[in-house]
Amino acid sequence: MTEHVKQRRVPARVTYLGWMSSDRPARAVYVALILLVALGWVLFEVDGGRFLGLENIVGIQQRSAALGIVAVGQTVAILAGSLDLSVAYLISLSSLVAAEIMAGGDAGVLPAVAAVLAVSAAVGLVNGLVITGLKVHPFIATLGVALIIRGALDWRYDGPAGSVPASFQHLGYDRIGPLPVSALLWAAVAVAAWFLLSRTRLGHRIYAVGGDAEVARLSGVRTGRVVIIAHVLCSVCAGIAGLLLASRLGAGAPTVGTDGGYDLESIAAVVLGGTALAGGRGGVAGTVGGVLLLAVLDSVFNQLEINSFAKDVVRGVVLVAALAIYARGRRTK
Amino acid sequence: MRRTLPIFIVLAVLLVAIAAVNPYFLEPPAFLAFVKRAAPLVILAAGQYFVIVSGEFDLSVGSLVTAEVVIAARLIDGSAEATWPVLGLMLVLGLLAGLVNGVVTTLLRVPSFITTLGMLLILSGAVFLWTGGAPRGALSAQFRELGRGSLGPVPWSVLILVVAGAVAIWVMRSDFGHTLVAAGDNDRAAALSGVRVARVRTVAFMISGLAAAVAAILLGGFAGVSAQVGVGLEFQAITAVVLGGVALGGGRGSVVAAMAGAFTLEALFTLLNLYGISGALEPAVQGVIIIAAVALGAVSLPRRRAAAS
Numbered sequence: 267m268t269e270h271v272k273q274r275r276v277p278a279r280v281t282y283l284g285w286m287s288s289d290r291p292a293r294a295v296y297v298a299l300i301l302l303v304a305l306g307w308v309l310f311e312v313d314g315g316r317f318l319g320l321e322n323i324v325g326i327q328q329r330s331a332a333l334g335i336v337a338v339g340q341t342v343a344i345l346a347g348s349l350d351l352s353v354a355y356l357i358s359l360s361s362l363v364a365a366e367i368m369a370g371g372d373a374g375v376l377p378a379v380a381a382v383l384a385v386s387a388a389v390g391l392v393n394g395l396v397i398t399g400l401k402v403h404p405f406i407a408t409l410g411v412a413l414i415i416r417g418a419l420d421w422r423y424d425g426p427a428g429s430v431p432a433s434f435q436h437l438g439y440d441r442i443g444p445l446p447v448s449a450l451l452w453a454a455v456a457v458a459a460w461f462l463l464s465r466t467r468l469g470h471r472i473y474a475v476g477g478d479a480e481v482a483r484l485s486g487v488r489t490g491r492v493v494i495i496a497h498v499l500c501s502v503c504a505g506i507a508g509l510l511l512a513s514r515l516g517a518g519a520p521t522v523g524t525d526g527g528y529d530l531e532s533i534a535a536v537v538l539g540g541t542a543l544a545g546g547r548g549g550v551a552g553t554v555g556g557v558l559l560l561a562v563l564d565s566v567f568n569q570l571e572i573n574s575f576a577k578d579v580v581r582g583v584v585l586v587a588a589l590a591i592y593a594r595g596r597r598t599k
Numbered sequence: 600m601r602r603t604l605p606i607f608i609v610l611a612v613l614l615v616a617i618a619a620v621n622p623y624f625l626e627p628p629a630f631l632a633f634v635k636r637a638a639p640l641v642i643l644a645a646g647q648y649f650v651i652v653s654g655e656f657d658l659s660v661g662s663l664v665t666a667e668v669v670i671a672a673r674l675i676d677g678s679a680e681a682t683w684p685v686l687g688l689m690l691v692l693g694l695l696a697g698l699v700n701g702v703v704t705t706l707l708r709v710p711s712f713i714t715t716l717g718m719l720l721i722l723s724g725a726v727f728l729w730t731g732g733a734p735r736g737a738l739s740a741q742f743r744e745l746g747r748g749s750l751g752p753v754p755w756s757v758l759i760l761v762v763a764g765a766v767a768i769w770v771m772r773s774d775f776g777h778t779l780v781a782a783g784d785n786d787r788a789a790a791l792s793g794v795r796v797a798r799v800r801t802v803a804f805m806i807s808g809l810a811a812a813v814a815a816i817l818l819g820g821f822a823g824v825s826a827q828v829g830v831g832l833e834f835q836a837i838t839a840v841v842l843g844g845v846a847l848g849g850g851r852g853s854v855v856a857a858m859a860g861a862f863t864l865e866a867l868f869t870l871l872n873l874y875g876i877s878g879a880l881e882p883a884v885q886g887v888i889i890i891a892a893v894a895l896g897a898v899s900l901p902r903r904r905a906a907a908s
Contacts, residue, residue: 400894403847405656409834410890417883530716543710575732578724586709586717593708 339503360508386505476545646810697808746820783849
């Protein structure tokens with residue numbers, strides 16, 4: 267749908283920045299990713315490490331899988347013109363639900379996965395209903411739901427709880443050849459979201475609602491329903507990330523989501539991938555690039571043994587600089 | 600007025616509810632202590648109001664407060680002579696952080712959500728990089744007097760709050776205030792009628808940075824030096840502003856109502872404490888009330904699209 271609109275638009279002049287960012291913002295993030303990988307490779311050679319070695323590549327994939335899954339969900343919410351600040355607490359909640367139901371036994375795995383998916387879908391439904399039904403701004407609605415989940419967590423738990431059977435830990439640690447199972451799970455979620463967004467009617471409606479809700483409504487789209495579905499999908503992704511983290515930790519933990527900063531970090535990864543925060547423009551491919559970019563940056567920092575506080579500074583600069591470049595690209599058209 | 604009235608009713612109900620449990624609450628000493636506790640959040644909310652009404656967000660204020668307190672402690676290191684220069688430096692730093700936020704948002708056209716998120720990361724990272732992970736040094740007694748002490752029966756922080764509130768109201772009644780609201784309501788229309796939207800918004804960010812610096816001075820005195828002092832304050836300030844009926848996306852709401860929203864939030868915390876719902880369930884109750892308050896305020900109004908564009 268958006269493709270058609272773009273094909274008719276003739277660029278007045280093609281600039282380098284325009285080529286990088288205007289038409290397909292995802293392209294810019296992959297160019298940056300390739301440059302960063304090259305830089306990382308050089309730095310590792312100088313430093314005596316192996317950047318493209320199996321160990322490091324597996325490490326990058328494993329570190330980025332959980333954030334990647336959350337960010338794919340966040341992409342769907344942002345494309346629909348919304349955003350979700352409740353994912354961090356929902357991840358903690360999911361890890362606890364999973365570990366408590368499994369209770370160390372293999373028999374509990376399937377019920378636990380089902381329960382996590384049901385709980386997270388319910389949270390997404392609440393988010394969506396509050397935003398569309400009560401007409402609360404998504405920022406406040408999801409912040410409020412985040413506080414509610416946090417209250418429930420503080421009330422019931424003061425430390426790690428439950429335990430995950432060894433069979434379920436395969437999800438977090440095993441790998442098939444060079445590919446960790448967790449990265450495959452991330453890839454599956456990303457491909458599913460890509461298919462949904464670019465090949466189905468619902469996906470087109472998500473873009474339409476995010477682009478202009480009023481126009482979408484006048485064209486006969488039930489905008490409320492679309493926003494609710496986007497939030498359910500976003501929350502289910504957070505639930506899957508919670509399962510993954512539970513399998514890594516071997517237990518559920520009430521702080522696993524907030525310690526990772528998954529709420530703001532996932533939004534950062536999405537916009538780094540060229541998706542517009544206002545909705546309606548962007549896609550999953552850019553988000554995957556954004557998450558990989560953050561993970562490669564992390565790996566380079568680790569190799570250089572840079573202080574973790576400096577990482578935050580560089581991340582902040584990268585984020586703002588990337589968005590400034592996208593904004594320039596759009597203006598040159 | 601129609602939009603500002605509900606928050607005052609809610610605030611009055613909460614104050615009466617607190618007074619019902621604790622009859623001494625409405626007597627001057629206890630009430631002044633409440634205002635003193637609320638002062639930093641109220642000032643932050645007033646600063647955040649300027650940014651929100653101009654159509655933007657400022658997520659960096661919490662980390663700015665932390666950064667200011669940690670920097671002040673390191674520079675003062677207990678010495679009395681350093682107090683006043685450092686206080687001046689804190690205000691300048693606040694203005695500077697706001698200036699950077701404003702320039703990046705308006706000239707580089709980065710959505711303010713991302714600009715200030717980046718500022719949050721940069722500030723918190725840089726400060727702890729500089730101090731090596733844990734805050735060092737100490738604030739002088741003179742510095743802490745501003746947050747803790749009082750002039751006669753009236754705490755200094757209450758006086759500072761009154762001055763800040765008066766300035767905020769005066770600014771919103773001036774030409775600048777009107778152009779700010781116009782820029783938030785419809786920036787194209789404002790620009791076409793001669794408002795320098797970029798400059799007005801940048802000044803709004805600088806006011807928010809200044810408010811964060813003042814809040815940091817009060818909080819540093821009141822609560823002392825810690826790396827946690829500003830955690831979550833940005834969300835509390837935004838919540839307070841929205842509770843006051845100010846529309847996210849800009850163009851609507853009053854600064855008095857935003858400050859009343861901050862008082863309401865603080866009164867809510869006090870009430871929850873009195874009823875023994877401290878710690879664990881407090882966030883949950885807070886979340887429900889915030890959603891409910893905003894939902895009730897929003898029902899009669901047309902929905903606005905998300906601010907970040």
